[in-house]
Amino acid sequence: DGGITQSPKYLFRKEGQNVTLSCEQNLNHDAMYWYRQDPGQGLRLIYYSQIVNDFQKGDIAEGYSVSREKKESFPLTVTSAQKNPTAFYLCASSGEAQYFGPGTRLLVL
Amino acid sequence: GQQLNQSPQSMFIQEGEDVSMNCTSSSIFNTWLWYKQDPGEGPVLLIALYKAGELTSNGRLTAQFGITRKDSFLNISASIPSDVGIYFCAGLPRNNAGNMLTFGGGTRLMVKP
Numbered sequence: 371d372g373g374i375t376q377s378p379k380y381l382f383r384k385e386g387q388n389v390t391l392s393c394e395q396n397l398n399h400d401a402m403y404w405y406r407q408d409p410g411q412g413l414r415l416i417y418y419s420q421i422v423n424d425f426q427k428g429d430i431a432e433g434y435s436v437s438r439e440k441k442e443s444f445p446l447t448v449t450s451a452q453k454n455p456t457a458f459y460l461c462a463s464s465g466e467a468q469y470f471g472p473g474t475r476l477l478v479l
Numbered sequence: 480g481q482q483l484n485q486s487p488q489s490m491f492i493q494e495g496e497d498v499s500m501n502c503t504s505s506s507i508f509n510t511w512l513w514y515k516q517d518p519g520e521g522p523v524l525l526i527a528l529y530k531a532g533e534l535t536s537n538g539r540l541t542a543q544f545g546i547t548r549k550d551s552f553l554n555i556s557a558s559i560p561s562d563v564g565i566y567f568c569a570g571l572p573r574n575n576a577g578n579m580l581t582f583g584g585g586t587r588l589m590v591k592p
Contacts, residue, residue: 413582468524471521473519
């Protein structure tokens with residue numbers, strides 16, 4: 371079954387803690403993206419990667435970091451520098467069109 | 480970043496009615512995409528449009544790539560309760576080096592049985 375998987379579905383972060391959100395795709399897409407969605411809002415681009423070992427900041431990269439060591443994987447770390455991390459995080463990949471994963475909801479304890 | 484102008488922001492309709500929503504921009508786009516998002520889920524691609532004037536259907540959904548390449552619309556015929564959700568348009572601007580989409584603000588559709 372081809373698609374994009376994100377884990378976990380829900381993630382809780384304590385103050386001062388870094389947490390990592392997983393994103394895997396088996397669509398053989400070169401490009402991958404991370405978006406943040408706040409309640410009732412649209413999508414804002416955090417980071418994107420056009421190819422393995424390369425990534426670029428999006429519109430709201432501060433407090434986040436990524437890596438792209440494998441074509442299939444694009445993990446996002448929410449660092450302690452991100453002061454308002456509570457949101458719904460969506461990973462996507464694109465070939466001819468862009469497809470989204472099921473999302474991870476991050477909550478702060 | 481830039482957002483597309485998507486309207487209406489929300490619609491509350493009776494089951495069986497037809498629905499129309501659209502996205503406009505001052506810039507030219509090479510691709511238009513329409514997504515549906517259910518609560519707590521990721522957006523699902525409904526229709527992709529790649530050519531100006533293109534009219535594409537997917538079941539009860541029909542979308543068109545505007546001839547000026549600056550707009551697109553999505554129609555849903557004979558709405559049913561499971562059509563409830565948020566519909567997003569997205570476009571790939573001309574001269575976009577990073578394949579990055581520009582998104583509309585979404586249309587929240589509510590259907591009364």
